[in-house]
Amino acid sequence: KAFPLKMQYARQWYQHRIVLAGDAAHTIHPLAGQGANLGFGDVKALTEKIEGVDLSSLTQLHRSLSAYQRERKADAQLMIAAMETFKRGFGTANPVVKGLRALAFALPNKLTFLKRKLAEVALG
Known part of the structure; x- marks a missing residue:
């Protein structure tokens, strides 16, 4: 099933x-x-x-x-x-979406406060 x-x-x-x-x-x-x-x-x-x-x-x-x-x-x-x-x-394999996805993941690595906030949210 x-x-x-x-x-x-x-x-x-x-x-x-x-x-x-x-x-x-x-x-x-x-x-x-x-x-x-x-x-x-x-x-x-x-x-x-x-x-x-x-x-x-x-x-x-x-x-x-x-x-x-x-x-x-x-x-x-x-x-x-x-x-x-x-x-x-x-x-999706759409190149525009893939580019936006790469940018969205690169941004937290550059901005420590954003990375901390995302980790806080993910941990509940």
């Missing part, structure tokens, strides 16, 4: 008292293991958002889960876009 490696993304990450995190909320092409880092980030953010919340208070719970969903959807969308760009950038 084969399963396509593709991006999938849930529109709602929580409804009532059901919350999605990790691959249940989003899947990306497994380039550089970033799907695992996204999932770890989801769990960390969810834990932080509900820590100390009175789980019997629907208003507090809704506020916390809305904040979790907003924060993590933004991070997931950014990483999904980056991984799709990588996938498409390396999946």
Whole structure:
């Protein structure tokens, strides 16, 4: 059996008292293991958002889960876009794209602050 490696993304990450995190909320092409880092980030953010919340208070719970969903959807969308760009950038023989790809990889080697920031993002 084969399963396509593709991006999938849930529109709602929580409804009532059901919350999605990790691959249940989003899947990306497994380039550089970033799907695992996204999932770890989801769990960390969810834990932080509900820590100390009175789980019997629907208003507090809704506020916390809305904040979790907003924060993590933004991070997931950014990483999904980056991984799709990588996938498409390396999946073509177009000389213009190859030139842009070479430039994009040469730039961080010249700019230390950019290289550090990219490493920070990649490590989660």
